[in-house]
Amino acid sequence: MAQEPEDPLKAIINYGSYLCNMTVSQTHPDDGKVYCPSKFDGFGCWNYTVAGKQAIIPCPEHLPGFNPNQFAYWNCTENGSWQNTSLNLADYSKCLHEDVTDDTHKYGLYGMFAGFSLSIILLTIAQLIFFSFKQLRCDRITLHKNLFASYILTGLTKIIYLASVTTEPTILFENPIWCRVLQIFQEYAVACNFAWMLCEGFYLHTVLVWPFHTGKKLIYLCCGIGWGIPFLLALFYTIFRFQSENNIMCWMEQSDLHWIIDGPICLSLLLNIYFLFAIVFVLLTKLRGMSDNSQTRKVFRATMILVPLLGLQYILAGFSPKDPTFQDVYHITTVIVSSLQGTFVAIMYCFFDREAISVIKRWYNQQKESLSGNNSKRVSTYITMYTDPLTASNSTKTVDADMPAGHACKMNSDPASPEETVEMLTPE
Structure with a gap:
């Protein structure tokens, strides 16, 4: 044997x-x-x-x-x-202390604190906006809420781990149980983050390719993928890691068992690459017969904006330079990208989102009129340009400011035309 x-x-x-x-x-x-x-x-x-x-x-x-x-x-x-x-x-x-005292690593540590803190603040504000306005309740925004929550969870666990473990190397040798539990929470948060990025790609792909399969069932499926599967991965990893002999240094050192979590993360990135190319292919195919070149430019712009939403920039993390001259640049770039991704996503998909801006503007005007003493009956409207999926003719629709929940992003729960999808992906 x-x-x-x-x-x-x-x-x-x-x-x-x-x-x-x-x-x-x-x-x-x-x-x-x-x-x-x-x-x-x-x-x-x-x-x-x-x-x-x-x-x-x-x-x-x-x-x-x-x-x-x-x-x-x-x-x-x-x-x-x-x-x-x-x-x-x-x-x-x-x-181990060199990683903290060396200037490059020290500034990298400070950069991670600052980057994750800024991301948490902006993501929290974005969540307040999404939850405060009933007009923003739709499937697409629901996915954004969960994705933002995973970013906040990741940022919090990273900051706590950096503050309590990375700056105190002696804890690694003491290897307390709380340190390993914190490491597991950090692994779970990261896995959730990638899972929800996969759900974003899966949802956009479904909206274009199988538009009649969207709805609550799709959201429930995404919740299972985004929160449930990472929990099982973290649970299996914890059980096997506790039983292994590599049970030291707060589990900071990599182990072959880490592929229990890294494997599905790599798979999610590969699937998001497929979803991105499929989305771009469908959009360009359906827009090919139109003479409006601005739509093609918007497709390219939307593609670039989708990269951080789907987490595809992390693919570059696997190509670490061997030259020490470029390693510092690589380290600093990695810190910036990882810690500020939540900031970028919050800006692009909330603060620059057309529907969110429109709802906030109407709320602001209502508050302004209310403070000015104008209590007369008021009906505020806004005009949304859309393209009929069947006739491909441009039209407009007028909506009351006090519209029911989900009406502001109603088009995103209906079968979306290519033009609507491009508009949905392109921020203000």
């Missing part, structure tokens, strides 16, 4: 133990002094050390994520025993 491959983490520890046995003194010094014993603590190799002294060794180079140019420390007490810590380990904080 074939022998099972050795766990990578166990192999690294065994190799470290081997190196330790090769380098430490084999016998206790016989000079009458008190010494702390030689020891391998799972990370580094500590030789016999005189009592009352501090032992210093280079950070282990055989461990991923450690900087061998830094040093680890362990105090030998007066009674000849190593100083007790929560996990009976030396102080390896400096081994």
